[in-house]
Amino acid sequence: MTNSSTAEPLLEVRDLQVEFRTKAGTAQAVNGLNVTLHAGETLAILGESGSGKSVTAQAIMGILDMPPGHIAGGEIRYRGEDLLQMPDERRRRLRGMNISMIFQDALSSLNPVLPVGWQIGEMFRVHRGVKRREARQKAVEMMERVGIPAAEKRAGDFPHQFSGGMRQRIMIAMAIALDPDVLIADEPTTALDVTVQAQVMRLLKQLQEEFNMGLILITHDLGVVADVADKIAVMYAGRVMEASDVYSIYSSAAHPYTRGLLASIPRVDGADERLDAIPGLPPALTDMPPGCPFSPRCAFATDRCRTERPELREIAAGHTAACHYAEDFITAEEDQHEPA
């Protein structure tokens, strides 16, 4: 029935505003976020702690803690339908069936006192009304699909009996059990060792291709983004600072924050130069500077930056940045490169 054309986005977030009411005042965790996701596409939302990336994921998934959280405005359209306006019952049905999520910490996301096979089977029992025996069979199938050896035998095991990488696979099995269109992965490999991280990212990519899912990858790791993402949105203090296809960000970042991030990470294939650290700290969300939120840490900030908040605007085809001087950074770079 919902055989939509590929041009129609799966998910469209428009001007999303999320606030947290705290004793210290209202914290603007997400402030005017716009992103679009198509089927088969991987969108990376990159940011440091407190940038609002996980809150964005929770708002899309509908699992935001409310209160203290509060969606102050905007819309989240899934296949054209606003998730924020629909009745709770309908939204609950979409969650898990159509939009699904995996979390960073698999050990605390799984129920420690239930066998994993039962927990995966629950997806089928609750959403599809499948009987126990069949649900178990399907759970074993899912475990095989995500590469858990001896799945039949291990379906009766408890989460603590699995290694970190295997637990993350179980979470993935659960998340994709009902063939969702959209999968949100919140730091899926941050708690894992690098060799296991490679396994899990490869699995996610394979499954995405197989099911033609839209994948939203929430991460702080510029390396992982470079490996798997198609598009990227860089968040800082609740706002998108820069968004584009993944290649443009790495080759011609326009926002000083993005440029600073790229300069501050050591590379495994790189030389021993001194890192260009970004000085200072992100602003408190309850006490945002009036102008550009990055201006207190920005080496290029002018009076205009400190007073007038730059809007996210298009600076090249498919490349947006929220900086008054974005074009200058790009042209300066071209000047540097051309003579060579």
Next chain:
Amino acid sequence: MSLPETTSAAAGRGEDPFADAEVVLDVQNLVKHFPLTQGIVFQRRVGAVQAVDDVSFQLRRGETLGIVGESGCGKSTLAKLLMRLEDPDAGAVSFRGEDFLAAKGEHLRRLRRKIQIIFQDPYTSLNPRMSVGDIIAEPFSLHPEEKPAQGVRNRVKELLALVGLNPDHINRYPHQFSGGQRQRIGIARGLALNPDVIICDEPVSALDVSVQAQVMNLLDDLQQQLGLSYIFIAHDLSVVRHIADRVGVMYLGRLAELGTEEEIYREPSHPYTQALLSAVPVPDPTLRGQREQIVLAGDPPNPADPPSGCRFRTRCWKATDICTTQEPQLVSRPGVSQLSACHHAAPDWEVEGAPDDARRNDDSA
């Protein structure tokens, strides 16, 4: 069976700028096994987790030795052994020629001043009820003979300034600082007694990337200014490459490979190091699908029951019969400039006969 090759391990026969510097820490054949017991009243010993097994290395003045490995490889236990927070089962550690493990009482206290540690989590390693001034001054009350001449408070202010914090914040409490600032407080405390060696156990893992760079630069500067030697323990290979002069790679309690940073990262000879390096994502999308990537199947084996012979052989694509029967020692091997604990050590990334899972694309060279 003695291991003469290992004992003479100066490592890094290449261009090692610290080859002639004084050895501050000499670690020989260090072993730590944690017993596994069963039973409630009568505890029977049913085995042992071989957390650190036969680890040897030397640390020279002014250099940084990076120790990398995945969780459970024993790198944090190694840190505790070097601090004597745990007592090793066997082996020797000497600090500037003095036997650190045999030291007792006053002698031990004196040596302990010279080896300090910085922990991973700046949120739990600082007492929330003590002011920053008290935290940094605490080493002076434990070691009263080191009380600074200019007065403790002045020295604490000096230390705060040294790590880039405002000396006027001496009366603040840990919760008033961000993660990166707290890590600076931990570093200031570590520096209070003018140590020679600082053991950094995952010092930047809990920090955001932009702040991580600040702390790494600070550690660099302090080393230059004060001539410190670091043992830098981390799981992040990029961070270790950036900061270390020499690198040891650990797997299941043993050193798999030990050499200069250049040797380990340019010409890794142990299959585990090769797999580890190839798995690190590089922040450059144009290299996507171009880098050779070896994805290891499975998880590391149980350290309580490591495989016979080479501990990596169960996941290794080069493994042959000799790997099952003979445990490879960390020695220099033909064609390899660093020390390598692999029977088939070779600096090229031979993935022939690799499992199907190990894809390779040769374009990087």
